[in-house]
Amino acid sequence: MKNFEYFNATRLVFGRGEENRIGELILPKLVENKTVLVVYGGGSVKRSGLLDRVITSLEKNNLKVVEFGGAQANPTMEHVRLGIQLAREENVALVLAVGGGSVIDTAKAIAMGVPYEGDAWDFFACGVMPKTALPVACVLTLPAAGSEQSIRVVISHQGRKLGAGCGVVRPYLSVINPELFFTLPEKQIRAGVIDMMSHIMERYFTQTEGVDFVSGQAEAALRSIMKNGLLVKENPQDYDAWSQIGLAGSFAHNGFYGLGHVEDWACHAMEHELSAWDESITHGEGLAVVTPSWMKHVWKENPARFVRFAKEVMGVDLEGDTEAIVLEGIRRLEQFFINMGAPITLQQLKAEKAPVAMLAERVTAKGPIGNFKKLYASDVLQIYQLAL
């Protein structure tokens, strides 16, 4: 195990009805300036009445509300800049995201951008680290990205989809009420489930030795996500099953499953190129396509890790031939994705015409990606082609 530092600074407030006291929950953070920028996406939080309930709670606590709707999947820099401008004009003290990962990432990018003198795209394109940010709080409506506990932000701009990350933008408070997930469409359910699994697998597939405890935690989390993912697909009103998904998804990306690991993140990078190329591609579905191909390409770098995955996560009980065990593990993962209704090929993703050679060059422009196996453009191209 590598030496590490870990600090999980998000206060999690979990359970039925908790969003109705969001005003009371954030009040202690707002001593003098009581203006809150409420960031949300399309109409669903309006139609469901959630936005009204949140605003009622804020106003009941004498907070001033500034609304900023219109955040979209794969949030864009243009939209973030509008939010920064509004937040500055209104002298906002705190950014409250009401939504899923895209809304939260929009809120985080605004929170970083407000006190920054330059253009906020610097954080993504130039590796500038934010020194400070407005505090961010969340009411989660979609368990997937784990952004409600993470230090990461992903923004799209000019055909690129880039991430930044810094402790100052980690939400200090997140409310998760599994009831808010009851109305999610099936596509978002499966994309969310696959995204959170990927956050764990990007860390689990490591060459770092001596990480048995965290590996066991990751395996148990993946099993619970798969079991409960099928349950919520079957019955989207299953509170108990959503509770497991909501909790797992939130911990999946807060750093716990990577403690002391060299992490990988090649699948996320390859998927980000795909959904930057065609922003109608949903991140979680893109991951379902690239991940099994990545596995087939890299497993020989550490067969023991993939045997452990096959046995402990996918329940393969074969003995003997390593390759057969590993490939059966990957096949069962693909089968799970299929059972969730996800695509597992570029064709099923309607991305068979993606310019994969160009995307492979682009994703490796700054050097090889991944750590389980360092992937050069030729590796990435092979992985995309395996996924056709």
Next chain:
Amino acid sequence: MKNFEYFNATRLVFGRGEENRIGELILPKLVENKTVLVVYGGGSVKRSGLLDRVITSLEKNNLKVVEFGGAQANPTMEHVRLGIQLAREENVALVLAVGGGSVIDTAKAIAMGVPYEGDAWDFFACGVMPKTALPVACVLTLPAAGSEQSIRVVISHQGRKLGAGCGVVRPYLSVINPELFFTLPEKQIRAGVIDMMSHIMERYFTQTEGVDFVSGQAEAALRSIMKNGLLVKENPQDYDAWSQIGLAGSFAHNGFYGLGHVEDWACHAMEHELSAWDESITHGEGLAVVTPSWMKHVWKENPARFVRFAKEVMGVDLEGDTEAIVLEGIRRLEQFFINMGAPITLQQLKAEKAPVAMLAERVTAKGPIGNFKKLYASDVLQIYQLAL
């Protein structure tokens, strides 16, 4: 699952040599007043050179050191009061514990007591909640109590051993270097391993439904602790195995494994009475004695929970007869304790003369204990007698 709030405020710094930069790590907390009370136990941290290295690091960062040694297993109120007096006289700004759970609990009790007008025993005997406390940091030398990440403090006084707990005393920073565990005697190794297992089991055995994700995490943690516990007993210089134990022990008691649960804590209460009666009894060994008897007494309250424990934690692969599966799970837990060299009866603990009827009355003086099954004095007496 119950609604819950979770905030894990401890910054964990983990790995080889990290204790040598403790001065640098705590420096940002000490803006004006730079006086640190260094709390430790007996001579072992002196003999090993650890205390010297810690003090060197503090002094190199221009911090003023006030030493307070002599903390003992089952720390006493008398000793805590001396520490409070010293900390006040020296106008201490931060309390640094260098040791295991008893040292950390001594440090926490001092940190609570310094700003409190009354006597610090009020926190334990009268349920007074501390409003504030000096910041506490830790360099851990014994993975067991999990006190380095927990809000709990246990202090002995006048034949009672009582706990208090409040977020203000949760250490804000803890350093864990598994190398510091290489010289632990076998008795402390087994007591530590059993104590951390108990912290998980006190939460795992719940009547709360809908907690599959956390249950899976708990089961995986228990399996990893048992596997690596045997490895460190065999070879106390096994860094990788100690890393798993160190990490598991620290997370075991930070609240993660109880998220959304009604927790139990009857075994801890019954053990505390034993080691308050005879303070030569080591907490972890006392737990090895009371836990299997508790299980035999309560399992019928929720057989499914005990079947899951037998299968998922103890690897029982019987089918059919519930009682046989449950009892085989308990037998295997006892066998693990035996393999670690622990006592599993009051006689082996040299406590066969314990006044169990009186202890059973005492532990239930304020009402029944436990939540998996509410235990009255007659239940506790039966459990002690089962353990004879």
